[in-house]
Amino acid sequence: MDILSPDSTSAVDEDQSPNLSRRGFLRAGALAGGGIAAVALAACTPSASAPKWTYGPAAAAGASPVAASAGASLAPAPSAAPDHGASHAPASSASPAIDHDANAAAVIKRFLDGEATKLPLANEPLKPRVDGDTKVFELTIDEIDHRIDALKEPVKALGYNGVWPGPLLSVVEGDRVKAIFKNNLHETTGVHFHGQRVPNAMDGVPHITQEPIQPGASFTYEFVARTPGSHMYHSHHNATDQVGRGLLGAFIVQPRDPALRYDRLNGASQDIVWISNDTLGGFTINGRGFPATAPIVARLGETIVIRFMNEGTMMHPWHLHGMPMRVVARDGYPLGAAAFTCDTLGVNPGERWDVVVKCDEPGAWAFHCHILPHAEGPDGMYGMVTALIVQDKAAAVSLASAGAPAYECVIPTTG
Numbered sequence: 199m200d201i202l203s204p205d206s207t208s209a210v211d212e213d214q215s216p217n218l219s220r221r222g223f224l225r226a227g228a229l230a231g232g233g234i235a236a237v238a239l240a241a242c243t244p245s246a247s248a249p250k251w252t253y254g255p256a257a258a259a260g261a262s263p264v265a266a267s268a269g270a271s272l273a274p275a276p277s278a279a280p281d282h283g284a285s286h287a288p289a290s291s292a293s294p295a296i297d298h299d300a301n302a303a304a305v306i307k308r309f310l311d312g313e314a315t316k317l318p319l320a321n322e323p324l325k326p327r328v329d330g331d332t333k334v335f336e337l338t339i340d341e342i343d344h345r346i347d348a349l350k351e352p353v354k355a356l357g358y359n360g361v362w363p364g365p366l367l368s369v370v371e372g373d374r375v376k377a378i379f380k381n382n383l384h385e386t387t388g389v390h391f392h393g394q395r396v397p398n399a400m401d402g403v404p405h406i407t408q409e410p411i412q413p414g415a416s417f418t419y420e421f422v423a424r425t426p427g428s429h430m431y432h433s434h435h436n437a438t439d440q441v442g443r444g445l446l447g448a449f450i451v452q453p454r455d456p457a458l459r460y461d462r463l464n465g466a467s468q469d470i471v472w473i474s475n476d477t478l479g480g481f482t483i484n485g486r487g488f489p490a491t492a493p494i495v496a497r498l499g500e501t502i503v504i505r506f507m508n509e510g511t512m513m514h515p516w517h518l519h520g521m522p523m524r525v526v527a528r529d530g531y532p533l534g535a536a537a538f539t540c541d542t543l544g545v546n547p548g549e550r551w552d553v554v555v556k557c558d559e560p561g562a563w564a565f566h567c568h569i570l571p572h573a574e575g576p577d578g579m580y581g582m583v584t585a586l587i588v589q590d591k592a593a594a595v596s597l598a599s600a601g602a603p604a605y606e607c608v609i610p611t612t613g
């Protein structure tokens with residue numbers, strides 16, 4: 199699914215294919231039967247006895263600060279989403295530590311057992327039709343039933359081409375683009391290409407640059423993709439509601455000069471789109487809440503790129519354990535000498551930040567929003583959580599061993 203065509207991954211082991219895509223990794227993990235779980239070495243701390251809480255689930259159970267902020271009170275309510283926020287607002291535990299540990303372990307097991315692989319992959323690219331010198335994308339705007347995870351009932355959502363996020367649209371700087379949107383909703387809408395410099399009439403803001411797209415009608419957006427980088431397309435009409443319910447997607451414009459693309463420039467072999475939202479379904483990454491969020495799986499030594507995009511209504515500080523992130527572009531514009539390194543990156547609504555991660559520490563590393571009520575509560579982790587799983591050769595051996603436990607904790611010994 200990568201939008202890159204990596205031609206240089208010299209950092210990876212010579213006995214491993216340099217061109218494995220993210221889809222390939224995830225399939226490999228799923229086929230291995232708990233393969234992803236098997237690499238979760240030193241990633242957890244099993245407790246022989248219940249921990250002593252000083253301030254935790256017991257204190258949180260009554261006041262429930264988590265439930266109050268897990269999407270319900272801070273995010274504006276979409277008019278057609280009466281259940282929004284509920285699917286990731288954890289119930290408070292009556293019994294403190296034991297219930298917490300059991301529930302937290304259960305949800306981690308779901309993640310490591312590959313819950314994401316039970317759901318359709320997000321951000322699948324839509325192949326354009328080439329008409330002369332123009333790339334033509336045809337999309338529908340639909341009412342959909344969308345699964346935030348594999349267990350809860352689907353939510354009534356909206357999607358482009360029936361999915362949330364909408365399909366990934368990828369072009370090259372200078373391409374002529376024609377995007378045809380057919381409105382299958384029972385309401386009007388409009389589509390804005392966020393971050394892209396377009397003719398005014400193509401800006402997609404109803405009552406300012408166009409009339410709303412009526413139910414059953416289509417609108418064609420035409421422009422030259424002259425702004426390279428990480429961008430988005432989304433509703434700009436009743437947007438709190440329509441974007442909150444899923445009318446959003448990634449629009450990537452690769453630089454015309456191949457030497458400026460992340461595979462050449464940074465040696466990246468994976469290019470990952472990460473779209474956050476925080477209304478319908480609670481706190482989500484690419485339309486899923488933990489434990490159904492897709493892990494990022496990389497080989498030791500591999501370099502990856504992550505494109506953070508915030509389609510939500512609040513800022514989310516993304517925190518990666520184990521390795522730093524090199525921040526190389528904001529809103530599609532390269533930072534150049536202003537590039538910086540961090541382990542926690544706040545991404546405001548509407549912003550896009552591109553980061554490069556050198557995966558040089560093996561293990562399963564938590565990767566989550568650090569506004570804690572967006573990520574973890576009395577019943578364990580939920581919402582805006584995933585993991586960067588860096589596989590070394592020992593993990594590959596573990597993958598191959600029959601009867602490997604689905605979830606294994608190995609505490610490293612010293613001396």
Ligand SMILES: [Cu+2]
Nearest residue numbers: 514567569572
């Ligand atoms: Cu957050």
